[in-house]
Amino acid sequence: MVILKNSSIQQKIIAIVMVINLLIVLIVLTSLGFKDWQSKRENLTASLRALSETIGINSGAALVFGDKETAAEILQTLASNVDVESAHIFDNQSSLFVVYQRGTLTSENTSTDNSMKYLADVDTHKKGQFFIDDYLLIIEPIWLKDRLVGYISVKGSTQRIKNAIQDSIVFMCMMLLVAFFMTFFLASWLQKIISKPIAKLHESIQKVSDHKDYSLRVDPGGKDELGQLSKAFNSMIEQVQLRDRALEDAKNLAEEANQSKSQFLANMSHEIRTPMNGIFGMSELLANTHLNAKQTRYVKIVRNSASSLLSIINDILDFSKIEVGKLDLESINFDLSEVLSETIELFSETAESKKIELIHKVPSALPNLLIGDPVRLRQILINLLGNALKFTEKGKVEFFVSVHEESNEHAVLRFSIQDTGIGIAKDKLDSIFDAFTQADETTTRRFGGTGLGLAISNHLIGLMGGGLSVKSTLGKGAEFSFELPFSKQTQRPAEKPRKHGVAQVDTVLAGTHEESVTKVILLAEDNPVNQDVAKDMLEQIGHQVDIANNGVEALEMIQNRQYDIVLMDIHMPKMDGIEASHKIRKLEMKLGVHTPIIALTANAMSGDRERFIAEGMDGYLSKPFTKLALAKVLQGKYGLMLDKGTDVNLVNEKATALDEKVLVHLMEQYNGTRRVKLNKLITIYLTSANELIDRLKQAAKLSEIIVIGENAHRLKLSSEKLAALLLSAKCRSLESLCETGKPSNDELLSAIVDIEEEYVRVQRALESILDQPE
Amino acid sequence: MHAETFTVDEVKAVYLLNFTSYITWPEDEFSDPVAPFKYCLFKEGSPIREPMTEALRGESVGEHNIQFKIISLISAVKDCQVLYIDKEQSAHAKNILQELADTAVLTVSDQPGFAKAGGGIELYTQAGRVKLLINVKKVDEARLTMSSKLLRVAELINDADIGNEPW
Numbered sequence: 001m002v003i004l005k006n007s008s009i010q011q012k013i014i015a016i017v018m019v020i021n022l023l024i025v026l027i028v029l030t031s032l033g034f035k036d037w038q039s040k041r042e043n044l045t046a047s048l049r050a051l052s053e054t055i056g057i058n059s060g061a062a063l064v065f066g067d068k069e070t071a072a073e074i075l076q077t078l079a080s081n082v083d084v085e086s087a088h089i090f091d092n093q094s095s096l097f098v099v100y101q102r103g104t105l106t107s108e109n110t111s112t113d114n115s116m117k118y119l120a121d122v123d124t125h126k127k128g129q130f131f132i133d134d135y136l137l138i139i140e141p142i143w144l145k146d147r148l149v150g151y152i153s154v155k156g157s158t159q160r161i162k163n164a165i166q167d168s169i170v171f172m173c174m175m176l177l178v179a180f181f182m183t184f185f186l187a188s189w190l191q192k193i194i195s196k197p198i199a200k201l202h203e204s205i206q207k208v209s210d211h212k213d214y215s216l217r218v219d220p221g222g223k224d225e226l227g228q229l230s231k232a233f234n235s236m237i238e239q240v241q242l243r244d245r246a247l248e249d250a251k252n253l254a255e256e257a258n259q260s261k262s263q264f265l266a267n268m269s270h271e272i273r274t275p276m277n278g279i280f281g282m283s284e285l286l287a288n289t290h291l292n293a294k295q296t297r298y299v300k301i302v303r304n305s306a307s308s309l310l311s312i313i314n315d316i317l318d319f320s321k322i323e324v325g326k327l328d329l330e331s332i333n334f335d336l337s338e339v340l341s342e343t344i345e346l347f348s349e350t351a352e353s354k355k356i357e358l359i360h361k362v363p364s365a366l367p368n369l370l371i372g373d374p375v376r377l378r379q380i381l382i383n384l385l386g387n388a389l390k391f392t393e394k395g396k397v398e399f400f401v402s403v404h405e406e407s408n409e410h411a412v413l414r415f416s417i418q419d420t421g422i423g424i425a426k427d428k429l430d431s432i433f434d435a436f437t438q439a440d441e442t443t444t445r446r447f448g449g450t451g452l453g454l455a456i457s458n459h460l461i462g463l464m465g466g467g468l469s470v471k472s473t474l475g476k477g478a479e480f481s482f483e484l485p486f487s488k489q490t491q492r493p494a495e496k497p498r499k500h501g502v503a504q505v506d507t508v509l510a511g512t513h514e515e516s517v518t519k520v521i522l523l524a525e526d527n528p529v530n531q532d533v534a535k536d537m538l539e540q541i542g543h544q545v546d547i548a549n550n551g552v553e554a555l556e557m558i559q560n561r562q563y564d565i566v567l568m569d570i571h572m573p574k575m576d577g578i579e580a581s582h583k584i585r586k587l588e589m590k591l592g593v594h595t596p597i598i599a600l601t602a603n604a605m606s607g608d609r610e611r612f613i614a615e616g617m618d619g620y621l622s623k624p625f626t627k628l629a630l631a632k633v634l635q636g637k638y639g640l641m642l643d644k645g646t647d648v649n650l651v652n653e654k655a656t657a658l659d660e661k662v663l664v665h666l667m668e669q670y671n672g673t674r675r676v677k678l679n680k681l682i683t684i685y686l687t688s689a690n691e692l693i694d695r696l697k698q699a700a701k702l703s704e705i706i707v708i709g710e711n712a713h714r715l716k717l718s719s720e721k722l723a724a725l726l727l728s729a730k731c732r733s734l735e736s737l738c739e740t741g742k743p744s745n746d747e748l749l750s751a752i753v754d755i756e757e758e759y760v761r762v763q764r765a766l767e768s769i770l771d772q773p774e
Numbered sequence: 775m776h777a778e779t780f781t782v783d784e785v786k787a788v789y790l791l792n793f794t795s796y797i798t799w800p801e802d803e804f805s806d807p808v809a810p811f812k813y814c815l816f817k818e819g820s821p822i823r824e825p826m827t828e829a830l831r832g833e834s835v836g837e838h839n840i841q842f843k844i845i846s847l848i849s850a851v852k853d854c855q856v857l858y859i860d861k862e863q864s865a866h867a868k869n870i871l872q873e874l875a876d877t878a879v880l881t882v883s884d885q886p887g888f889a890k891a892g893g894g895i896e897l898y899t900q901a902g903r904v905k906l907l908i909n910v911k912k913v914d915e916a917r918l919t920m921s922s923k924l925l926r927v928a929e930l931i932n933d934a935d936i937g938n939e940p941w
Contacts, residue, residue, distance in 0.1 A: 058923065060795075060923065061795075061796060061921070061923035061924055061926065061927045062923075062926070062927045064788075064789075064792045064795070064927075065789060065792065065904075065905075065906055065924075065927045065928070066785075066903050066904065066905075067905075067926075067927035067928075070926055070927045144792065144795050145795055
């Protein structure tokens with residue numbers, strides 16, 4: 001049975017059939033043989049007995065009258081029976097009377113003892129028959145009337161029976177052999193009745209599982225168990241098929257739902273940003289009207305609230321992007337030191353107002369020129385530092401950056417933010433990186449926040465190839481740290497002239513000079529509030545504005561008037577911005593002109609920019625936008641205004657040369673008595689910038705590209721420090737022009753002229769700060 | 775069983791009894807179905823008397839019980855089924871046989887030449903064994919039917935011999 005366990009069903013069937021068959025054949029043959037043997041013995045017995053009786057009857061007289069000769073004669077008749085070996089007649093005294101021996105005829109014989117032996121056992125009224133060794137002994141009493149007159153014993157040989165039995169055994173074996181082969185062939189042939197459907201079923205099942213095709217069905221064949229099995233299998237795979245279909249449907253439904261969710265988020269983003277634009281724009285405009293101190297404060301609160309709301313919305317959008325896996329990182333050259341100082345500066349005011357010491361330690365040997373996503377890095381640092389400050393009532397917040405590993409091409413930097421705040425309970429440590437989670441609900445009540453910041457930061461760090469870890473003791477502060485790998489920028493420009501921390505100079509914000517060429521602008525926007533906001537802002541900057549309520553109007557109007565720039569809202573009734581842009585471009589193809597089209601959108605999901613560019617637009621401005629952003633766009637800085645850019649500022653609308661945000665920080669940092677330091681800083685900057693620009697011009701004449709790059713870099717850094725971000729950007733593009741490939745002299749010269757022109761504006765703006773009374 | 779030695783007379787007595795197994799008497803010889811079957815010995819003083827008495831005691835032939843009697847008068851011989859004539863009485867044999875002519879009486883004697891002289895069965899001794907000599911014709915004339923088995927074990931004599939006896 002063990003052997004059969006792993007053999008095929010075919011073999012099993014054959015084996016079973018053969019065992020059964022051979023057993024039956026063996027039993028039948030054996031019983032037949034036994035029966036044959038028995039009947040042969042019976043026949044022998046019967047025939048010998050008949051002979052004995054006959055002879056007994058016939059020899060009675062001879063016995064009675066002592067006639068041995070006659071008795072011998074009578075016995076001699078036994079010669080005709082080949083089985084008879086010998087015969088004896090005894091008288092009633094058991095004395096031997098006469099003997100017959102096959103082959104010889106003697107009246108006296110020695111071999112009488114055998115018969116004699118058994119005579120005593122013969123019941124005179126019954127018959128005696130004994131099988132002894134190879135012969136059968138029949139002993140028969142001889143009666144005369146009812147008088148016992150003697151006995152006759154006949155000894156017959158069983159040799160013939162034995163031979164016959166031997167023959168039948170040989171025959172039986174042969175029959176067994178024949179049966180064996182016949183059974184084998186028949187079983188091998190007939191087992192197909194069972195095994196073939198099984199093999200077929202197996203083949204079909206195999207096919208189903210190989211091809212994963214659950215629409216296949218097995219031919220059930222007959223109505224036997226295998227047919228039932230096939231039917232059961234069919235119904236099973238039908239169920240699988242149905243379930244697959246159901247799962248597929250469910251999956252599609254889920255995907256559709258997810259799609260809807262993404263779409264919903266996009267819509268929400270759009271819907272929220274549109275009114276936000278109104279709030280921002282109008283409050284910005286309002287701030288520039290004549291307001292008393294109270295009103296100014298209210299407006300500021302409105303703008304701050306709007307700003308908070310927008311940052312929350314941005315968090316939620318980031319998080320939803322993370323959820324759908326659509327958060328993509330940039331990989332661009334950036335200066336780490338800039339990111340760090342900007343971040344620190346952002347919080348210095350808060351720290352000061354909370355009387356918390358904000359310490360930052362950055363080694364001088366830190367590799368600053370890296371490749372990565374500075375915007376996201378800044379986001380992470382802002383979040384962590386913001387948290388540290390938020391949850392710290394007193395004490396200090398320390399920010400360390402160190403080099404963990406460094407090679408020629410790569411650097412792994414370690415960032416660590418430690419605070420002496422409320423800390424996090426041990427059992428909450430694991431869950432603080434989960435979305436919508438803060439250490440506990442009271443925290444939420446006490447400190448506010450969406451609980452998304454850490455989750456987003458953690459995810460961003462993960463995307464950048466690092467891991468955020470936290471150590472904390474409840475009530476004793478927390479340390480958040482992470483390590484990030486960066487690639488280094490291949491070309492290393494000249495030594496950085498930058499120091500962390502800014503010279504402390506007090507200053508007061510002054511209005512900046514407006515440098516503007518009046519432009520004729522077409523604003524295609526359906527929302528009246530937004531129309532007002534944008535129109536007011538544009539007119540304040542000094543431009544003329546025509547308003548189209550939808551794409552159709554815009555298309556009409558552009559054919560009637562030459563516009564310098566078109567601001568195109570994307571979502572409009574009748575004809576949307578994309579279609580309108582398309583048509584405008586078609587129209588212009590014939591005329592051979594190109595009016596810049598800037599998309600205005602609240603649709604700030606990733607990939608929008610590429611889409612708009614692909615649709616023939618020149619850039620886009622994300623709603624809500626500030627006047628500064630708008631001004632920059634009008635100056636042709638489409639690329640700079642992408643995304644973000646919605647921090648609230650208190651800057652004079654004319655301060656386009658200086659970045660409002662940075663300027664505000666500067667002003668806040670250097671207020672009061674420190675204002676002198678700022679003035680000094682500005683004076684130093686103006687002197688060195690003049691020098692740098694002269695050097696640039698000189699180097700350009702000599703085509704000293706490296707020198708140009710170095711000086712552009714310096715000017716970039718120092719300009720950035722004093723909020724001259726446009727100038728800084730121009731320097732950066734000149735710098736990268738020098739770094740990448742071989743720029744033509746014309747390119748260099750025009751870039752330098754551009755820088756110089758911008759510098760003039762910056763100079764005027766900064767001088768106005770210097771001129772401003774404290 | 776153990777072998778016993780029998781005297782010749784004893785053997786003869788048993789033979790006399792055994793004849794009834796192979797010879798059939800006509801039924802009309804008996805007055806009724808249960809009439810005795812008579813064995814007669816001629817005559818008194820014969821040595822076979824004792825063995826015969828012994829052998830025949832309690833025996834029967836069919837429904838007929840065997841009766842053994844000794845007769846001394848020749849006139850009484852007809853009233854027998856079997857008559858044994860001792861060889862000492864050979865002088866009377868001829869008379870007796872004449873007396874019994876055409877009667878259904880089986881005559882037996884151990885007198886040599888008895889059968890030839892017209893007797894039924896003669897018992898003679900050869901090599902220590904008692905043998906039979908049957909005058910078939912005589913027995914037939916007595917209307918007795920003999921079994922072939924008996925004939926087979928006996929010596930038979932023909933008609934021709936009859937009358938050639940010296941006595």
